[in-house]
Structures are given as structure tokens and as C-alpha cells.
Amino acid sequence: MDILLHFLSTTGFAEMTYGNFMMIVIGIVFIALAIIKDYEPLLLLPIGFGAIVGNIPSIAGMPLSVYDEGSVLYYIYFGVSKGIFPPLIFLGIGAMTDFSCMLSNPKLVLLGAAAQMGIFITLIGAMFLGFTPAEAGAIGIIGGADGPTAIFLSSKLAPHLLGAIAIAAYSYMALVPVIQPPIMKLMTSKKERLIRMSAPREVTTREKVLFPVGAFIITALIAPGSLALVGMLFFGNLLKESGVTERLAETARTGMIDSVTILLGFSVGASTQAQTFLTPDSLLIFGLGAASFCVATASGLAFAKFMNLFLKDKINPLVGAAGVSAVPDSARVVQMVARDEDPHNFLLMHAMAPNVAGVLGSAVAAGVLWSVLGL
Amino acid sequence: MDILLHFLSTTGFAEMTYGNFMMIVIGIVFIALAIIKDYEPLLLLPIGFGAIVGNIPSIAGMPLSVYDEGSVLYYIYFGVSKGIFPPLIFLGIGAMTDFSCMLSNPKLVLLGAAAQMGIFITLIGAMFLGFTPAEAGAIGIIGGADGPTAIFLSSKLAPHLLGAIAIAAYSYMALVPVIQPPIMKLMTSKKERLIRMSAPREVTTREKVLFPVGAFIITALIAPGSLALVGMLFFGNLLKESGVTERLAETARTGMIDSVTILLGFSVGASTQAQTFLTPDSLLIFGLGAASFCVATASGLAFAKFMNLFLKDKINPLVGAAGVSAVPDSARVVQMVARDEDPHNFLLMHAMAPNVAGVLGSAVAAGVLWSVLGL
Amino acid sequence: MDILLHFLSTTGFAEMTYGNFMMIVIGIVFIALAIIKDYEPLLLLPIGFGAIVGNIPSIAGMPLSVYDEGSVLYYIYFGVSKGIFPPLIFLGIGAMTDFSCMLSNPKLVLLGAAAQMGIFITLIGAMFLGFTPAEAGAIGIIGGADGPTAIFLSSKLAPHLLGAIAIAAYSYMALVPVIQPPIMKLMTSKKERLIRMSAPREVTTREKVLFPVGAFIITALIAPGSLALVGMLFFGNLLKESGVTERLAETARTGMIDSVTILLGFSVGASTQAQTFLTPDSLLIFGLGAASFCVATASGLAFAKFMNLFLKDKINPLVGAAGVSAVPDSARVVQMVARDEDPHNFLLMHAMAPNVAGVLGSAVAAGVLWSVLGL
Amino acid sequence: MQQMVFSWDNVVAGNGVAISLSGMSIVFVALLLVSVYIALLPKLAAFCNKIIPPAAHHHGPVASAPTPPASSAGASEAEIVAAAVAYLHKNKG
Amino acid sequence: MQQMVFSWDNVVAGNGVAISLSGMSIVFVALLLVSVYIALLPKLAAFCNKIIPPAAHHHGPVASAPTPPASSAGASEAEIVAAAVAYLHKNKG
Amino acid sequence: MQQMVFSWDNVVAGNGVAISLSGMSIVFVALLLVSVYIALLPKLAAFCNKIIPPAAHHHGPVASAPTPPASSAGASEAEIVAAAVAYLHKNKG
Numbered sequence A, B, C: 001m002d003i004l005l006h007f008l009s010t011t012g013f014a015e016m017t018y019g020n021f022m023m024i025v026i027g028i029v030f031i032a033l034a035i036i037k038d039y040e041p042l043l044l045l046p047i048g049f050g051a052i053v054g055n056i057p058s059i060a061g062m063p064l065s066v067y068d069e070g071s072v073l074y075y076i077y078f079g080v081s082k083g084i085f086p087p088l089i090f091l092g093i094g095a096m097t098d099f100s101c102m103l104s105n106p107k108l109v110l111l112g113a114a115a116q117m118g119i120f121i122t123l124i125g126a127m128f129l130g131f132t133p134a135e136a137g138a139i140g141i142i143g144g145a146d147g148p149t150a151i152f153l154s155s156k157l158a159p160h161l162l163g164a165i166a167i168a169a170y171s172y173m174a175l176v177p178v179i180q181p182p183i184m185k186l187m188t189s190k191k192e193r194l195i196r197m198s199a200p201r202e203v204t205t206r207e208k209v210l211f212p213v214g215a216f217i218i219t220a221l222i223a224p225g226s227l228a229l230v231g232m233l234f235f236g237n238l239l240k241e242s243g244v245t246e247r248l249a250e251t252a253r254t255g256m257i258d259s260v261t262i263l264l265g266f267s268v269g270a271s272t273q274a275q276t277f278l279t280p281d282s283l284l285i286f287g288l289g290a291a292s293f294c295v296a297t298a299s300g301l302a303f304a305k306f307m308n309l310f311l312k313d314k315i316n317p318l319v320g321a322a323g324v325s326a327v328p329d330s331a332r333v334v335q336m337v338a339r340d341e342d343p344h345n346f347l348l349m350h351a352m353a354p355n356v357a358g359v360l361g362s363a364v365a366a367g368v369l370w371s372v373l374g375l
Numbered sequence D, E, F: 001m002q003q004m005v006f007s008w009d010n011v012v013a014g015n016g017v018a019i020s021l022s023g024m025s026i027v028f029v030a031l032l033l034v035s036v037y038i039a040l041l042p043k044l045a046a047f048c049n050k051i052i053p054p055a056a057h058h059h060g061p062v063a064s065a066p067t068p069p070a071s072s073a074g075a076s077e078a079e080i081v082a083a084a085v086a087y088l089h090k091n092k093g
């Protein structure tokens, strides 16, 4: 009888809190959004299921959670807590990204820089709300709209906020089609939205091969803290473009990135235990995250309009909104909004340029923030 | 000349024991059974080759074996000794299993519970023979007929017996087609074996998606110790059934599970050094393991007959034998034995229901035993 | 303003040395050779890019390089520094190698032994130049013409030289088509180069299955230090030949070996920081490496001619040059040189026999050197 | 393994029977609840279909049918390239 | 998180504005340089083509076209087997 | 690296020649034994065929031919589904 009571005391029901219950519901909502709305399903679904797993109350003394040394989840989460998974994801992204769009239109790269304003404004906002500088840096990076970059920087600057920051980043990335269009319509005139851009030129194989090597050296020298992220991104791209390492590129963009995505999403989800996750801090982080996406979008649009002051061949300012990375969703949003005005205006390829430049921009920002705030 | 002598003293011949020789022969037998009899080749062959590797005598001072910190095999075996590989295997199994058979016939799930009797009877038997409670729990789990579950629990409760328990579990799983039929024929009448069951109903996609989420929450709350195993099992299944994460499911059921299977089988095999493996304990474990498979089979059959007392729509009691997991071999055995009586009786799909329920049942049992005996 | 200065002091420009610059140029040259000349691109390209990454100056206090505990590159390099990656590569090589050529012509195996002379002569040379015995052993293994073996032994005997040894091994392997032909023409007469060899017999499946098991036991008993390397090599081959584990073999020779190759090449490259790499030692190692390839080639040729003294059915001595592994490049070089004399002389399959035997020979040599010099 | 004396006392000392009985009960309860959950699934699915009618699915009206393979980053890359190629062809002609 | 007082003083104390301005500048400089590099790429590619003319490529004269899939170890294995099979057939007939 | 003096004394001190000679011998012995083992393989295979005649193979009489791809868990899943589909079709008609 004692044994049965002991058994019962070890079931999850005994320790279940209201917070755990809420987090499990949130996990289910994430899964539902992934399946029904198709919002970034490759990440929201693993995170959602992980959140359910992480909120099954664990038994005192049994190593079960991502925070208990020796548990299975601990070893899986190791790739997150040490920042190992994000560069491996970037390797796969590099091996699947065609940078042609950017190579044929270098001036659009600057839009990818402008959108990083979201990061730095949010950093100031987070400081204002009382976060330490390191925490503020990690929160700001949500505005980079890049899950792996956000996880990488958080693991270095504010591991205790990693769950909230990662969830915020991925949630808003999933919501890009909801967040961006109103801002885009508000900040552009109909005439601007109708601007057509000329077809990008074709890029030679030689250029595609020279690009990752040179671009890596430039960015890594300027921000060595971004070494791991941009190194893997451009390494993956070189594997793809070299023409002689196709089998490696293929593995990087299939088996490797998929394995890492599964383990990263699941264990980030499992790190959101109500006890550490449901805090006022998390609420503030979600608020700041939403603001950062808006600021980033607005900055991209504004800078595009600013550039038009000097350009003969005008840019459609909508393209600036794609400077927040969220590849390729924000580029699609640009295409969609432009097509609403003129069904024959194809901006997708032009939007891809600031879109991938934004990935680079936020990786550089992460490197800079790590070096200044992490030491 | 000294050097040559030193060389010779470092060859394996010098340290080779009779036990090592025997284990190498056993390894060869495993490989032969895998190839010639096709008995669970994906596991018996790696285990067999690993057993050969593990019984090449190692040189004093050279880190070679799975037990020598710093050796290559040590790092590979880490996934076994920390219980990391079994959940990853379950992820892949989840991503390849269609639970339809179970969803269309929920009462058959209870047969998967009944067969776990083998675990708990064996636990008592092991205690009787003088094993400590923790050891007895780890030995009992052999009756679960699930290699990954057995390895997981042994790594937590009795790491020093892991090799023997894992080998026993996989050996008897391979021998299911030999062990089960006589018991099945003994315990059922010809009339019972002729019972036909009606075709299972078709299951909708919505149900298939709702199942893993709900079933996970139920089982994990009741037995949090099974969190890692059932979490990964149902996570894998959700990846498969969601319809939006097909590429992740594909990787989980191919590259990931294959890589882990290779490393798990090989390093479990390599852990069977004669010096630690050839003990009276191991013999007892093999004896208890055989008994547990028989008890499990008998319990499944008996419970099916018991259920028939209350059911209008009778179950073919053979299906109860599939409650020991050993997926899908024991379901095939059911199909085979039933067909021996009536070539037109197709029980395979019905047998799959208790078969996959048995996987769940033994994972829950493992969670319970870990929480009671592991603290 | 202070902040901006601090930022600037953390950019790579501040710390860039002439050595780093040189290493970056070398990295670019490696990439160019891989792409333009197609020299072992699967390794030279990752190593080249890694060399660029490793020579971006790191910031004091930021863990970035493979040598800084806690950095991403540190964890990736862990597989190199602990010797874990090389056996995994051998697993994949085993799963893709058809040993038929060797099984049908066992006497050619001895040529794979003879070519290992390069290892031991180089060892003496390295000692003569003042390297310690352990260092000399690690340098000697370059003559084995096998990247993974060289990395494995260096990680055990001389981790501080690992980068130089690995780079030398892969560089000369890539240069086999340049290094070997002159030596081959110098040491053989036209008449010898015209020798045709009879078609190899067909090998049965049974033989192919029995081979890896027996050959493993023999080599591992003689040189237990080679356990991990030859164990994985023959394990992979058994997965391939057994006929019942095809899916495991498929994963071993695609996803697994590709993932490991990416991580190994990249992190070995990144270990070549100018500060530790650009030393007189490295220069000597490159010199010794070149010598070892020449000696190995010459030994193979000489031994083939020596064997011909006793054989009725003469060997084409060119085949001896394939005893240096560098699979399959040196076998192709044999084919090419033979065809220069007689376009209808097909030696490729005959050359594959000493070629794969050479892999085995250098793994045995590594095991022996580790046991004698590593304790 | 402690002393290797075959004896029922070991079982009593280790609480073997109680552990087994309770353990078996828990396994049964767990699978019974799963079984009940499965029995309720059709109703639960119907309920879900009510709140989120399959037609709400942004892929179109065939929501309860298996959706096509994930629109992964890789796949969408391909889409984009396809779109771009089509676009270039149009604008060149 | 230190004290949770919403205040501009926190920003001043943490050097927030300076960090943001300098950080943003660095990001701009980095992407500007990348953009310049991209603009120079056609010239750089032309220069490369001069030193290493595409024809120098050992695969033949179509060097700037994408080269075929890597002649990996696996692939070359296949080549070798193919060569061998062809050879055996010839020598047997 | 200790002192960087090029000298034969280093080799003597390190036992270089003895190590090399013995090492080379071991490599030769190992590959010689492998070579002998290979030479004996046809006989060994014939012996195996005697104890376990190829027909004993449960896949049928063509045992020495390469068996088809592993009947892996995944594959067998497919088999089962196929069997089930066939069964459902039969029982419905």
C-alpha cells in the first residue's frame, strides 16, 4: 500500500501546477498553428511538442528535464546551451540558399543592414525596462528575425532567458505574414507600391564561388564574434556552389539540418518549464519582441525610401520590409503585397536580396553584441 | 630485439583468454543467425560484430574498450551508458509507425498491458535468485521485449548488467518466431484459433494527429520516468502524421535511426567483454529472460481469453500473444499461426494493435520501475 | 566614442598578423585547387575554408577557436582531437568498398604491406631531424597516405602537430597524380609496364561475408591499437556485404560519412592557426611527408619487381605503386601510366587490390606505432 | 548482485510483490486511459472540426486529407527559383 | 534582470545609446563592404578567368558552367566497378 | 620537438631503427596472414556451404546470391500496410 502511495506521489498529477497546464495548452496551440495555419511548421511543431514534454512535472531526484545534468534531454539541449546547433543550421541554410538575387543587385544589401535597427532600438528599450545590458542584447536580437542567431546569442549572453527569446523569435517569424502587411501599407503610397524593378542580371558560376569566400572574410574580420554563424553559412554555400562537393552540400541541406532542427526545436520547447518560463520577464520579452519586428520592418521601408532619393532606377520600397530575415516568408509577403496592387509585378527575387542580406546583418549584429556585452 | 618482444607483448594473442575466444565465437554465431536466419539482422549483426571487437584483448594502458575513458568506443558507448540512443531510436520508430490499427480497435490496447506481466513476474523471480531490487527491475524489463527500453532502464538501474540484459532482450526478440508458437498452440483451442475478426474501421487524419499528443500527456503524467521514451515515440509519430513536417519525419526514420542503430548495436556488442560478461549472473539473466518471454506471451493469451468472457464480438486469443512488443515479429507470428489453421484468416492488422500497445506498455513499466527503484 | 574604439579593438583587423594572412591565402589556394584541379575536393575544400576561418584573429577572452574550451569549433574539433571521426569515416569507406579485387588476387595484398616502408623510413628521418619518438611516429604515418589514419594516430601521439600532419597527408594524397608518375617511369622498364595481368576471378557472396570477419580478427589481434580503425572498416564492409543490413550500409556511406567529412575537414582546417601552425616544424613535416610518399611509391614498385623473381604469372610492377593507399587515386594513376604504353591494358582492378590493402597496412602500422610510442 | 542465496526472503525484503502489483496496476491504468482516449477520439475530432472547420485550412478545402510534403525552406527555395526563371523569361521576350 | 525599475537611467548606466549607435554603424559598414565586394565581383571573376582561363579546367572547356556532381569516393567506386565489368566482359569473350 | 639538432644520435637514442624494423615486420606479418586467409577463403566458404547448405536459408534456394535489401522495420511496416490494404479490399467486396 505504501508502495502504491509512493507510486502515486511519483506521478505527474501530484506536482502539476497551473503554470504547467497553461504551458501545455500553449504547446498544443503551437502545434495547431503549425498544422492548420502552416506557420513555420518545421519549428513550431517541434517546439510545441517540446513545450508539452517540458511541462510534465518531473519527480524530485529523477533527472528528466533539460536542466538536470545527466538526463537525456540535458544532452540533447547541450547543442542549444553551448550554441552548437545554430551554426549547423546555418551550414544547411548556406547549402540551400542561392545568393544570385543578392549578387545581381548589390545595393539592396543595404536594406538588410537597415532592418537591423530593430535590434538596437529594442536593446535600448530592454535596458529602459530594467534588463541588464547583456540581457538587453540578447532580447534585442529577436529583432534580427533569425531563430538560430537568437539562440546563439542568448546562449552566450543570457542563458536563463534563452527559452523565452527563442520562442518569441520563432513565434514572430511565424507571424510575419500577419505583422508586416499593415506596416507596409501604412508607410508606402500606392504609387510607390506600383514601382516595377528591372529583371536582375544573370550571375556566373565564378562569381557565385568567389562570393562566399570574400564575404566571409569581410564580415568575420569586422565582427569576429559572428565567426561560427557566418563561417558555417558561407561554408555551406561554398559546398553548394563549388560544383565539386555536391554530395556534402546535399547532406548538409537534408540529413544534417533536419536532424539538428528536430533536436533543437524539441529541446528548446522542453526548456520552457512554467517554473522558469512564466515570469514577468517573459511577458516583457514578448512585448519587446513584437516591437522589434515592427521597428525592423519600418526601418527597412524607410531606408528604401531614403535610398530612392539618390537613385535614378527606383527601388520599390516594399522590398525594404524583406530586410528582416525570416527567410523566405518576409520576401513572400513583399511579393504578396505588391501583387495586391498590380498582379503583374514580380518582386519575389528582388525581395530575396535584402532577405538573405538580413540574415548576414543580424549575424554580424550578434557578433558585435557578444563581443561588447559578453566579456 | 627487445622492441620486437615488446611488440609481441602488445599483440592480442598474449592476453587472449578462453572467455574472449568464446565470446568471439558467440559474436560469429550472432552474425550467422542474422545473415542466414534473418533474425533481427539490423541489431544482431552489429551486436555480433561488436562482440568480436570487444573481445580482442586490449593492451594494459591503451584506452581501447568501451569502459576506458577517452577511447573512441567510450565516446560511442556514451550514447548507450547515458540512455541517449534509446529515445532517438523511439523517435524513428514513431516516425515509421502507423497507429491506425490501434486507433480503430481501442480495446486491443489492454492486451499490450497484460503482456507486461512478464516484466513483473520476472522481477520477483530475479529478486528470489538474489539480485538487488534495482538489478531485478532491470532484468525484468527484458520481458518488455523492447531492446531500446531495456537498454534505457538498465543504464539507469544496473549499468553493470547492461550488456547481458541488452543481449538477452535482442536475442529473445530475434527468437520470437521460435519461442511463441508452442505456447500459443498449447494455450488455445483449435476453435479459438479459427475466430475471425471484423475489418478495422478507417481512421481519419484528424484522429491520427490528436492521438500522439493526448496519449503522450496521459502516459507521461502517469509515469514521468517514461518521459524521454514515450515523448520521442509520440513526437516522431506527430512529425509523421502532421502532414507539415514530412522532411523531418523522413530524416528521423532513415538517417537518424540508422546512424543510432549502427552505433548502439556496435557499442552494446563491444561492451560484452568476457571478463565482465561471462559470469553466473549473465547465465541467470538469460534464464530469467527466457522465462519472461514465456510469461509475457502466456499473459497476453490468457487476458485475451478473459476479455472474451465479456465481449460479444470475440477476439481471436492468438492476438494476445502480440502484446509482447518485438514489433513486428510477434504480430507476424500471430498471423502465421492463425493461417496454419485457416489460410484465409488475416490477423496481421489486428495483431499490430496490441503489438504497438506493448511498446507503450513496457515504456510505462520502465518509467515506473525507474522511479521506484532508481532513487 | 569609447565604445566605438572598443568595438574597433575587437575587430579582426587589429590582431591580424602576417602569418594569418598567409594562412588565409593558403586556404584560398586549397579551395582553388579543389575546384579547378578537382584534387580531393571533398577534403581540400572543407580544409581550405576551415583554414580561412581559423585564421580570422580571435578576440582575447572570446572563445572562438578550436583550442578555446566552450567554443562551437571546440566541440566540433572534439571529434578530431579524441580520434572519433576517423573510425566513423572508415565505417563509411568500408560500406562503400568492394574488396573483390583483393579477394581474387591475395598475393597483391603484400604490395600494400611493402608500401608502408614509407612510414618507417620517414619515422627514422623525423627522429634524425630531432623530433621525439612519438612525434616521429605521427609524422611517419603521413607515408600511409590515409588521412583518417594520420589524424587518428596524431591525436594519440602528437596532438600539437595534428594540423600540420593532417594537411600534409591530404595535400600529398591530392598530389598523387603529380608525385607518382615520374617515380613509376623511372623505376620500371617499358617492357615491365607492358605486362598484362589475367582477369581476376569472380568472388562469391559467401567469401565476401567471411572476409571482413576473419580479416578483422587477424589484424586486430596482431595490432590491437588498430582496433577502432580496422574494426569500423570491416564492420562497414560487413554491413554492405551481409545482404541483410543494406539500409544501415546505405546510411553509413552517405549521411554519416558526409556529415563527418564536413565536420572533420572544416575543423582540421580551422586548427591551422598561424600562431601554432607556421613553425619550422611544419616545414620539416611537409618535407618529410613528401619524402615519405616517394619512398612509399618506390617501395611498392620495388617489392612488385622482387615478387616477380619468384612468380610465373608476372605482376605488372606499376601495380606496386598503388600500395600507398590514397584510394582510389593511386590506382587510377597506375591505370593511366599503363595505358600510356598500351591503351588496351586495363590494370585498374588489379591496382585496387594493393590500394585497399594499403589502407589496412597503414591502419596496422598506426596501431603498432601507437602501442609502442604512446605508452 | 548481493549474496546469491536463492530465497523468498529476498523478495520479501525487496518488497517485490508490492512493487510488482502496483507496477502492473499502473501499467494497466495507463493503457486503459489511453484506450479510453482512443475511444473518444472520433468525438474529439468531430469537436475540433467544429471549432476549426477543415475549410479554414489555408491549403484549401481538403484539410482533413494528408497535406502535401512540408513546404520546407529547400522546397520554397525551388519555388522561388522557378518563379524567378519564369519571370526572367517573360521580361526578356 | 536587476531591479525592474522602468527608467532612462538604466539606459544611460548601461551605455545603451552608444552601444546601439556603434553597433548599427558596424553592421552598416560590414554590409556596405560586402555590397562593394559584390559590385566588384564581375571584375574579380574576369581577372580570375585571365590567370586561370576556364579552359585550364581539367574537365574540359566548359569550366564556368556548373561542374557535374562531385566525383566522390562512392561514385568513383561505381566507375571502377563499371570499368571492371566492361573489362571482364571483353577479356572473356 | 626537443632540441632540433639534426643527428643520427637522436635515432639511436629513440631506438628508431629497431622500431622501424619490428614495425615493418608486424605490418608484413599481418598482411601476409590476411593474404593467407584470403587464399583459404574459397575452401572455408565451401566448408560453410556444407554445414549450412545455402538451401537452409529461409528466403529460399538462392542463398549465395545477394539477398534483397534488408527487411527493415520500415520496409516491414510497408509490407504490413500492403497486407492490410489487400485484406480490407477483400473483406469489403
Ligand code: NA
Binding pocket: A143, A144, A145, A146, A323, A324, A325, A326, A358, A359, A360, A361, A362, A363
Ligand atoms: Na536578420
Ligand code: NA
Binding pocket: B143, B144, B145, B146, B323, B324, B325, B326, B358, B359, B360, B361, B362, B363
Ligand atoms: Na513491450
Ligand code: NA
Binding pocket: C143, C144, C145, C146, C323, C324, C325, C326, C358, C359, C360, C361, C362, C363
Ligand atoms: Na596506406
